[in-house]
Amino acid sequence: MPSSNERALEKAKSLPVDGLILDLEDAVAPDAKATARGNACAAAASGDYGHREVTIRVNGLGTEWHDDDLAAACAAGPDGIVVPKVGSADEVRSLVTAMERHGAPDTTRLWAMVETPGAVLGAAELAAAHERLAVLVLGTNDLVKELQARFVPGRAPILTALSHVVLAARAAGVAVLDGVYNDVKDLDGFEDECRQGRDLGFDGKTLIHPGQVEACNATFAPSEDEVEDARGLLAAWEEGAGSGVVTHEGRMVENLHVEVARRVLATHEAVRARS
Structure with a gap:
């Protein structure tokens, strides 16, 4: 959910989902970053989202917003802090150190997005780098771009990467979430990709539109x-x-x-x- 959009944050309270990623990164324009940060932290601290795990996706390491995002998110104490483009086990440990320095409660876990060839190849070490890491999230859009591959039905160009990250997550005992499906009007294609993700072993799928929730829930729930x-x-x-x-x-x-x-x-x- 884009944290710059207050209506979206309100709607999230009623969505039948297991978790929410309140975004400060790609879904937020540069001039709205500060407002989005305040909205996300207020929402995460509110207790208004019921059973849903509430996480905040900060801007990535090396960006001008990362340090302020991370400090504010740690203070808000969400269930998780999602960090894009985590590239190595060393970066995981560095992020955990920063979370501890900023006083993040023990209940706030790290969710690492795997979005680059290097992260995929090092996924086993990355997943096992620290016990505070709870979830790997595939960033399939960026991965396709980095591979100079193409978006095609069936995702043949990235199937090896998807399976490799699932293997790493299972070996380390952490959860793993499939990436997003971009065409929110193509429900048939979306359902196919949900089934593929489920069959590959993913615990769930990240979504970008409320219209995708029902089909995703139906696919990942046992029939x-x-x-x-x-x-x-x-x-x-x-x-x-x-x-x-x-x-x-x-x-x-x-x-x-x-x-x-x-x-x-x-x-x-x-x-x-x-x-």
């Missing part, structure tokens, strides 16, 4: 068939305890399948609780 299959698999597992071999719908069931089924049901229950 009715997935929920029923998970329940049946767990029932078969419990009934077959000690028998040596358990099958469900003709499929052999092992511990890993049980873990997946339990995750499906846990996600389903979390969605129901939010609804």
Whole structure:
């Protein structure tokens, strides 16, 4: 949400989303940066956004606004501070040091945007650089630009990068979010990309328009068939305890399948609780 737009910040209070990124970077014009900073920090400190995780995206390292953005965001104490174009593990540690210097509460985590070839190649070290890092966010627009690739349906030019960052996040035990979809009028293309992100292992997707929320939620939530299959698999597992071999719908069931089924049901229950 562009933090220079007070109407957008108000609307965000009612959106059925898990988290909000109150933006001070790309969505805000240079002459509106100071106003946006004040709006975002006031919103983050207000407690008016219910269950939603509230984060502030500051301007990147080396920009004229970064230091003031970071100091103000730390004072506001959001759930997370999103930093664009984080390029290395050293930058993660430097950002954490700065957050501590500015007095950020322990509950304020670092979200690092991965947007360059160097960051992708160093994603494993970046993701594991500090325990305060909670989320990797793919910046797919910048990544395509840096690769001198093209935006094409299916994202073939960046599939290797997407998978590499998911691997790094899973190895480090942090969350990972897919990048944005630019054409807000192309809901079919958006849904396809949501399904691709889900299939690749992303925890969710960053959105740029309220019209994308419903389709994203529907895609990343377990379907009715997935929920029923998970329940049946767990029932078969419990009934077959000690028998040596358990099958469900003709499929052999092992511990890993049980873990997946339990995750499906846990996600389903979390969605129901939010609804």
